[in-house]
Amino acid sequence: MIRSLSIIKKTWFSKNTFGLEFSLPGIKPRPGQFFQVRVNDSMDPFLNRPISIASYSGNRLLLIIKIIGKGTNILSKRREREQVTLFGPYGKGIVPKRQKSILLAGGIGVAPLHFLAQMHYKRKIPFTFLYGAKTYDEIILKASIKHMANRSIFVTEYGSGRRGTVVSAVKGMDLSDYAIVYACGPQAMLIALQQLHLPLPVYAFCEDFLGCGCGLCLGCAIMYNGTYKRICEDGPVFELERIHFEN
Amino acid sequence: MKIKLFGTHLKNRVLLASGVFGFGLKFKRVTNSVGAIFTKGITAQPRKGNPPPRIYETSSGMINWVGLENPGVEYFCTNIIPQLKKLKTRIFVNIAGFTMDEYEHSVERIGDTVDGFELNISCPNVKEGGIAFGQNAKMASMVVARARKKTRLPLIVKLTPNFCDPLVIAKACVEAGADGISLINTVYATAYDIKKRKPLITGGLSGPAIKPFALYCVNRVRNVGVPIIGMGGIVSGQDAYEFLLAGASAVAVGSVVLRDPYAPLRIIKELKKFIYQETKHAR
Ligand SMILES: Cc1cc2nc3c(=O)[nH]c(=O)nc-3n(C[C@H](O)[C@H](O)[C@H](O)COP(=O)(O)OP(=O)(O)OC[C@H]3O[C@@H](n4cnc5c(N)ncnc54)[C@H](O)[C@@H]3O)c2cc1C
Ligand SMILES: Cc1cc2nc3c(=O)[nH]c(=O)nc-3n(C[C@H](O)[C@H](O)[C@H](O)COP(=O)(O)O)c2cc1C
Ligand code: FES
Numbered sequence: 001m002i003r004s005l006s007i008i009k010k011t012w013f014s015k016n017t018f019g020l021e022f023s024l025p026g027i028k029p030r031p032g033q034f035f036q037v038r039v040n041d042s043m044d045p046f047l048n049r050p051i052s053i054a055s056y057s058g059n060r061l062l063l064i065i066k067i068i069g070k071g072t073n074i075l076s077k078r079r080e081r082e083q084v085t086l087f088g089p090y091g092k093g094i095v096p097k098r099q100k101s102i103l104l105a106g107g108i109g110v111a112p113l114h115f116l117a118q119m120h121y122k123r124k125i126p127f128t129f130l131y132g133a134k135t136y137d138e139i140i141l142k143a144s145i146k147h148m149a150n151r152s153i154f155v156t157e158y159g160s161g162r163r164g165t166v167v168s169a170v171k172g173m174d175l176s177d178y179a180i181v182y183a184c185g186p187q188a189m190l191i192a193l194q195q196l197h198l199p200l201p202v203y204a205f206c207e208d209f210l211g212c213g214c215g216l217c218l219g220c221a222i223m224y225n226g227t228y229k230r231i232c233e234d235g236p237v238f239e240l241e242r243i244h245f246e247n
Numbered sequence: 248m249k250i251k252l253f254g255t256h257l258k259n260r261v262l263l264a265s266g267v268f269g270f271g272l273k274f275k276r277v278t279n280s281v282g283a284i285f286t287k288g289i290t291a292q293p294r295k296g297n298p299p300p301r302i303y304e305t306s307s308g309m310i311n312w313v314g315l316e317n318p319g320v321e322y323f324c325t326n327i328i329p330q331l332k333k334l335k336t337r338i339f340v341n342i343a344g345f346t347m348d349e350y351e352h353s354v355e356r357i358g359d360t361v362d363g364f365e366l367n368i369s370c371p372n373v374k375e376g377g378i379a380f381g382q383n384a385k386m387a388s389m390v391v392a393r394a395r396k397k398t399r400l401p402l403i404v405k406l407t408p409n410f411c412d413p414l415v416i417a418k419a420c421v422e423a424g425a426d427g428i429s430l431i432n433t434v435y436a437t438a439y440d441i442k443k444r445k446p447l448i449t450g451g452l453s454g455p456a457i458k459p460f461a462l463y464c465v466n467r468v469r470n471v472g473v474p475i476i477g478m479g480g481i482v483s484g485q486d487a488y489e490f491l492l493a494g495a496s497a498v499a500v501g502s503v504v505l506r507d508p509y510a511p512l513r514i515i516k517e518l519k520k521f522i523y524q525e526t527k528h529a530r
Contacts, residue, residue, distance in 0.1 A: 002508075046307055046454050046506060215274065216269050
């Protein structure tokens with residue numbers, strides 16, 4: 001689906017991360033699903049940017065975007081009531097299992113996991129939200145996470161508060177109570193997590209540079225179970241143990 | 248906008264370029280609206296494709312290094328062709344290969360279950376074969392002649408603009424029995440990773456960035472004597488019309504569908520207006 005939607009609310013969550021809210025009735029998105037967001041109507045940047053669903057509630061869609069480069073920088077200049085063109089929702093996403101889980105977010109990886117947390121909360125599935133960022137200012141959505149999660153832990157690499165990374169934090173946790181882990185963050189974090197070989201299934205929300213985002217171009221390969229899968233169409237959520245990270 | 252090309256009727260002059268729409272089995276409303284689709288390149292054996300990163304965005308375009316990921320001709324014949332038959336458009340199978348035997352084998356194996364072939368002797372993303380045939384008139388002519396013996400269906404040859412004169416290659420292909428020429432395939436390109444101080448990706452450039460070069464190439468081969476399918480950077484009806492002015496009988500749209508899978512519908516509509524204007528002036 002192609003849609004041109006008006007920004008009904010724009011929020012700055014931190015100095016480089018903002019949210020765009022749209023009114024979008026009639027979709028039934030799954031956590032992990034994303035939209036291909038058109039940067040602008042010129043041909044430069046040429047490709048759309050994949051952005052996860054961070055919240056969908058009462059027909060309101062929230063996308064949270066961290067400024068990384070050219071495309072996200074241009075998007076950050078959009079104002080309320082301006083139109084944005086979106087394609088999607090794309091991706092298979094996941095259906096949350098009714099099992100006590102840990103949601104493990106690194107940096108902007110919090111966006112899709114926040115939507116997963118919302119699903120868990122609505123379905124009364126107990127979960128712990130473990131969220132790490134470089135500095136304390138970069139921790140966003142704290143109130144909402146605290147409200148929904150049975151337990152929430154925030155860690156930062158620098159500054160006051162609990163120090164460390166989500167990977168070191170999960171390593172020190174008693175996991176006997178949990179059945180499943182969902183993780184989203186930079187590839188380095190996913191690799192470190194994979195090396196922990198946790199004694200429970202870990203589902204990773206993968207991010208990469210996409211072309212079409214919908215299975216047409218074969219531009220988004222991930223080595224999974226010995227064959228290439230499409231991040232966009234077969235994922236972006238995969239069982240971490242079976243991924244072979246190549247780049 | 249109906250046209251007759253290679254003895255078959257096409258709904259219109261806007262076709263889908265190879266590799267950007269898979270086998271046309273998604274977004275069927277789009278596939279069924281275009282004049283024809285060129286499938287993803289098919290090779291004799293299945294190929295898993297290249298490791299990531301496979302694409303990289305550049306100014307008004309992109310580099311791809313997909314590496315002909317495809318299920319191979321056997322799987323294609325058994326599992327894909329039956330589905331393609333249900334589409335309401337013409338199907339041209341893009342055939343890629345590493346040896347001349349492979350091209351010949353794939354064409355023979357597919358037989359007359361489709362509407363025609365596009366011999367891809369221009370893929371920059373695999374090590375051997377392919378593009379080497381497309382850069383040498385003698386070899387190009389041999390590939391075409393051998394495929395020609397195996398099929399009576401329309402045989403189009405897709406040319407590379409890289410390090411060769413497309414006109415020389417096009418002439419050789421036509422002499423060897425090609426019914427049409429399509430061009431351009433992607434342009435050699437590299438993007439650097441400055442942190443690692445080495446190339447991040449080397450592959451084929453496509454999109455609006457290559458349009459002027461593509462128009463030059465189409466215009467250069469315009470008198471070769473067979474219909475030309477022009478492509479390279481088309482994103483609008485005006486772009487498509489420019490290719491027709493440069494000598495193409497039809498156009499194919501590629502990368503733009505990554506940005507908008509419905510773009511072909513818009514381009515068909517826009518091109519209609521240009522053609523209508525032209526016929527009005529002619530009267
Ligand atoms: C499924 C999915 C969901 C996502 N969800 C979110 C989300 O909810 N919120 C969010 O903020 N982000 C999300 N992202 C990431 C987001 O899409 C990127 O951060 C964004 O596209 C960056 O665009 P840009 O134009 O700002 O950066 P760019 O300028 O395009 O790129 C940033 C940097 O990466 C480099 N780069 C570009 N292409 C490649 C390549 N092929 N290989 C290696 N390096 C390359 C560039 O040189 C540059 O340094 C998601 C990604 C995916 C795949
Ligand atoms: C992701 C991608 C995959 C492609 N795969 C093929 C292919 O399998 N066979 C082929 O002949 N051309 C392939 N091409 C080239 C296109 O068909 C086309 O010739 C080229 O991209 C120029 O057109 P454009 O600028 O409109 O994209 C591919 C292009 C892209 C972007
Ligand atoms: S981005 Fe095109 S297939 Fe995944």
